[in-house]
Amino acid sequence: MAEPDFPEAEFEERLARAQRAMRANGLDGLFFTTEAEVRYFTGFRTLFWQSPTRPWFLVVPASGKPIAVIPQIGAHLMASTWIDDIRTFSAPHPTDDGVSLLADCLSRYGKIGMPMGRESALRMPLRDFRALTTRLSSSEIVDASDLMVKLRMVKSEREIALLREICGIGSAGFANAATLFHAGQSLKEVFRTFRIELLRQGADDVPYLVGGAGQGGYGDVISPPTDQQLEAGDVLMLDTGATKNGYFCDFDRNFAIGSASDEVCKAHEKLVRAVKAAADIARPGKTCADLFSAMTAVLGQEDGDVGRLGHGLGMQLTEMPSITGFDMTGLKENMVMTLEPSIDLGDGKMMVHEENIVVRDGPPEFLSTPAPEEITVI
Amino acid sequence: MAEPDFPEAEFEERLARAQRAMRANGLDGLFFTTEAEVRYFTGFRTLFWQSPTRPWFLVVPASGKPIAVIPQIGAHLMASTWIDDIRTFSAPHPTDDGVSLLADCLSRYGKIGMPMGRESALRMPLRDFRALTTRLSSSEIVDASDLMVKLRMVKSEREIALLREICGIGSAGFANAATLFHAGQSLKEVFRTFRIELLRQGADDVPYLVGGAGQGGYGDVISPPTDQQLEAGDVLMLDTGATKNGYFCDFDRNFAIGSASDEVCKAHEKLVRAVKAAADIARPGKTCADLFSAMTAVLGQEDGDVGRLGHGLGMQLTEMPSITGFDMTGLKENMVMTLEPSIDLGDGKMMVHEENIVVRDGPPEFLSTPAPEEITVI
Numbered sequence: 130m131a132e133p134d135f136p137e138a139e140f141e142e143r144l145a146r147a148q149r150a151m152r153a154n155g156l157d158g159l160f161f162t163t164e165a166e167v168r169y170f171t172g173f174r175t176l177f178w179q180s181p182t183r184p185w186f187l188v189v190p191a192s193g194k195p196i197a198v199i200p201q202i203g204a205h206l207m208a209s210t211w212i213d214d215i216r217t218f219s220a221p222h223p224t225d226d227g228v229s230l231l232a233d234c235l236s237r238y239g240k241i242g243m244p245m246g247r248e249s250a251l252r253m254p255l256r257d258f259r260a261l262t263t264r265l266s267s268s269e270i271v272d273a274s275d276l277m278v279k280l281r282m283v284k285s286e287r288e289i290a291l292l293r294e295i296c297g298i299g300s301a302g303f304a305n306a307a308t309l310f311h312a313g314q315s316l317k318e319v320f321r322t323f324r325i326e327l328l329r330q331g332a333d334d335v336p337y338l339v340g341g342a343g344q345g346g347y348g349d350v351i352s353p354p355t356d357q358q359l360e361a362g363d364v365l366m367l368d369t370g371a372t373k374n375g376y377f378c379d380f381d382r383n384f385a386i387g388s389a390s391d392e393v394c395k396a397h398e399k400l401v402r403a404v405k406a407a408a409d410i411a412r413p414g415k416t417c418a419d420l421f422s423a424m425t426a427v428l429g430q431e432d433g434d435v436g437r438l439g440h441g442l443g444m445q446l447t448e449m450p451s452i453t454g455f456d457m458t459g460l461k462e463n464m465v466m467t468l469e470p471s472i473d474l475g476d477g478k479m480m481v482h483e484e485n486i487v488v489r490d491g492p493p494e495f496l497s498t499p500a501p502e503e504i505t506v507i
Numbered sequence: 508m509a510e511p512d513f514p515e516a517e518f519e520e521r522l523a524r525a526q527r528a529m530r531a532n533g534l535d536g537l538f539f540t541t542e543a544e545v546r547y548f549t550g551f552r553t554l555f556w557q558s559p560t561r562p563w564f565l566v567v568p569a570s571g572k573p574i575a576v577i578p579q580i581g582a583h584l585m586a587s588t589w590i591d592d593i594r595t596f597s598a599p600h601p602t603d604d605g606v607s608l609l610a611d612c613l614s615r616y617g618k619i620g621m622p623m624g625r626e627s628a629l630r631m632p633l634r635d636f637r638a639l640t641t642r643l644s645s646s647e648i649v650d651a652s653d654l655m656v657k658l659r660m661v662k663s664e665r666e667i668a669l670l671r672e673i674c675g676i677g678s679a680g681f682a683n684a685a686t687l688f689h690a691g692q693s694l695k696e697v698f699r700t701f702r703i704e705l706l707r708q709g710a711d712d713v714p715y716l717v718g719g720a721g722q723g724g725y726g727d728v729i730s731p732p733t734d735q736q737l738e739a740g741d742v743l744m745l746d747t748g749a750t751k752n753g754y755f756c757d758f759d760r761n762f763a764i765g766s767a768s769d770e771v772c773k774a775h776e777k778l779v780r781a782v783k784a785a786a787d788i789a790r791p792g793k794t795c796a797d798l799f800s801a802m803t804a805v806l807g808q809e810d811g812d813v814g815r816l817g818h819g820l821g822m823q824l825t826e827m828p829s830i831t832g833f834d835m836t837g838l839k840e841n842m843v844m845t846l847e848p849s850i851d852l853g854d855g856k857m858m859v860h861e862e863n864i865v866v867r868d869g870p871p872e873f874l875s876t877p878a879p880e881e882i883t884v885i
Contacts, residue, residue: 205727349583
C-alpha cells in the first residue's frame with residue numbers, strides 16, 4: 130500500500146482553505162483534470178500521468194470531501210489516500226471515458242470553477258470537454274485560476290520541509306562538482322553523472338536537468354546535452370529540478386573548467402549580487418515586481434530572452450507567480466520562490482544563476498545553499 | 508548547439524505524409540499545443556515542457572514547412588532544428604501569450620485541424636483558446652486526431668532503431684536483476700538502484716518507473732515505491748519507461764525473491780504464453796481486437812482493472828492504438844506495440860507481463876529480450 134506524503138491534516142487544511150475561497154467566490158464546485166491539482170487535494174501521486182491514454186478527474190464540492198472520478202486502474206492507489214468517494218470507469222472505454230460519470234457528479238452544482246487562465250491546461254480531449262459542458266448546460270462554468278494560484282502559492286510547513294529536503298539533496302550534489310566533472314568529459318556524460326549523483330544523494334527522480342557549456346558563457350538554458358566535450362575555459366551550467374515525495378528543487382550552478390575569464394568572474398559576481406539584492410527585500414508586502422526591479426538594478430539590464438527572473442516552486446518545477454516587471458503579486462509568508470537572474474553577455478552568450486528561498490516574516494530562508502560570488506573553478 | 512535526433516529527411520517524410528493526409532481531408536492547416544506533436548514535426552526536444560508557464564505552438568500548413576510560434580526563450584534551440592519560420596513572443600507576457608501571433612498565422616486557413624479526440628489534451632489556457640477561436644471565426648476548426656494517430660502509429664526505420672536501442676538498454680538492466688535486488692532491500696532502494704542501473708546502461712532518463720512487490724502478487728501497477736522490504740516469497744515487478752533521444756521503452760519484468768509458489772509460476776507461464784499467442788498472430792491485416800482475443804484465450808479472463816492488454820509505443824510511454832476488445836485498428840508494418848497481459852489472482856492480487864514488438868511483414872521483431880516462461884528467482 131502506498132504511503133501518503135502527508136498526514137490527513139494537511140489535506141483537511143488545504144480543503145478548508147479552498148472551501149473558504151469557494152464561498153467567497155460563490156462557487157458550488159471545483160473541477161480539475163491536471164496532475165498537480167488532483168494531487169494537491171488528494172495526495173494521489175503516480176508517474177502514470179506520463180501515459181496520455183486515460184483522463185483523471187477531481188471534483189471539490191463547497192462542503193464535504195473531494196470526489197475522485199477516475200479510471201478503474203487507479204482505484205487501488207486512490208484508496209490509499211484520504212479520499213472516500215472514488216467513482217471509477219473502465220478506461221480506455223469505447224464510447225464514454227468518464228464523461229457521463231462526471232456529468233452526473235457536476236450537474237448538482239450551479240456555479241463550477243476550473244482553471245482556465247495563465248499556466249493552466251485542459252488534460253482531457255476537447256471533444257469530451259465539449260460533450261461535458263453540453264450536459265452541464267444549466268450550470269455556469271467559470272475561471273478559478275486565481276483562487277487556485279492563491280491557495281497553492283503559500284506553502285504549509287510540511288511542504289516547506291519537503292522542499293528543504295530536496296533542495297538540500299541538490300546542494301549536496303552540486304557540492305561534489307569537482308569530483309564529478311572534468312575537462313574532456315562530454316555533456317552527455319556530465320548529465321548522466323549528475324543524474325546518478327542526485328539519485329545517490331536521495332532524490333526520487335530527476336525530471337528536469339538542462340544546461341550548457343561554452344567559452345565565456347552558453348547559448349541557451351533549455352537544451353538537452355550533446356557530445357560536446359568540456360574544455361579549459363568553458364563555463365558549465367547545470368540547472369536541475371530533482372524531486373522527493375513529489376516536490377521539486379529548481380536551481381542551477383555555474384562552474385569554470387580550469388580557469389575563468391575576468392568577464393565570466395564579473396558576470397557571476399553580478400548574478401549572485403542580484404540574488405542577494407532580491408533576497409534582501411523579499412518580505413511580506415513586497416511584490417514580484419519589486420524583486421524584479423531589485424535584480425535588474427544590479428544586472429544593469431532587463432530579463433532578455435528568458436522573460437522573467439524567477440518564479441514559484443513546489444509540486445511543479447515552476448509555479449505561479451512570475452518575477453517580472455508586470456507581476457504585482459504581493460509576497461506572503463511561506464511562499465517558496467526561485468530567484469533566477471540572467472545576464473546577456475552579447476555575441477549569443479548568456480549566464481544564469483538561481484537560488485530557492487522561502488519568504489518569511491523577516492529575512493527569507495534559503496533552501497538551496499547559497500553560491501559564493503566567486504565562480505567555482507574545477 | 509543541440510544535435511538533431513534525426514536527419515532532415517525524417518522530418519521531410521513526416522511532413523509529406525501529413526500533407527498528403529491533409530489534402531485528403533481538405534485541411535488547410537494543422538495546429539498543435541502538445542510536446543509530442545511539436546517534436547514530431549520539428550525535432551524540438553527539451554525537458555522545458557516540465558514548466559507549465561509558457562505555451563508552445565506549431566502550425567503545419569498544407570504546403571510549405573511548419574511554422575513555430577513559441578516563447579523567445581526557445582528560439583535558440585528551435586533554430587537548431589530544420590524549422591526556418593520561427594515566430595517568437597516574450598513570455599510570460601502581461602496580456603498576450605502568443606494568441607495574436609497565432610491568430611495572425613492561422614487566420615489564413617479556412618479549415619484547421621487539431622487533436623480533439625482520444626488521448627489528446629489542450630496545452631494552453633482555455634481562456635486563451637477561446638480568445639483564439641473568436642479571432643478565427645471565419646475558419647472552421649475540426650478534429651484531426653485520426654489523421655495524427657495514423658501518421659504517428661507507423662514508425663520509420665530511424666524511429667525503430669532508437670526504440671531498439673532503448674529497449675536493449677532496458678533488457679540489459681533487467682538482466683542484472685540478480686545482482687541488483689535482494690531480500691531486505693526496501694522498494695525505495697530497489698527503484699533507486701534500478702534507475703541508476705538504467706542510466707549506467709545508457710538511458711538518457713527514466714521518466715517512468717513503477718512497480719510493486721508482495722506474497723503471490725501485487726496490488727496495483729501504478730504506485731510509487733514505499734519503505735516495504737523485499738521478503739522471501741515476494742513477487743517483485745518493475746515496469747520501466749526509460750528514454751534515449753526522446754524515445755521510450757515500456758516493459759516490465761517479474762522476479763521471485765528466494766522462491767516462487769506454484770500459483771505464481773503458473774501465472775507467469777500463462778502471461779508469457781499470452782504474449783506469445785499475440786505475437787504469433789501479430790501481422791499486417793490483423794486488428795488490435797485480434798491480439799486482445801488471442802491473449803484473453805490464454806489468460807482465461809478479460810482485461811480486469813487495467814482496461815487493455817497493450818498499446819502503441821514511441822515518443823510517448825503509451826501511444827495509440829489500444830489492445831482492447833473494441834479497438835478495430837488494423838495492424839500495419841512498422842507499428843511498434845507493447846503486449847501487456849495482466850492476470851487477476853483474486854484476493855486483491857495481480858500479475859502483469861509486458862514485451863515490446865515491431866509489426867513486420869512476417870513474424871514480429873521483439874525489441875525487448877523476451878522473458879522465459881519460468882519466472883526468474885533471485
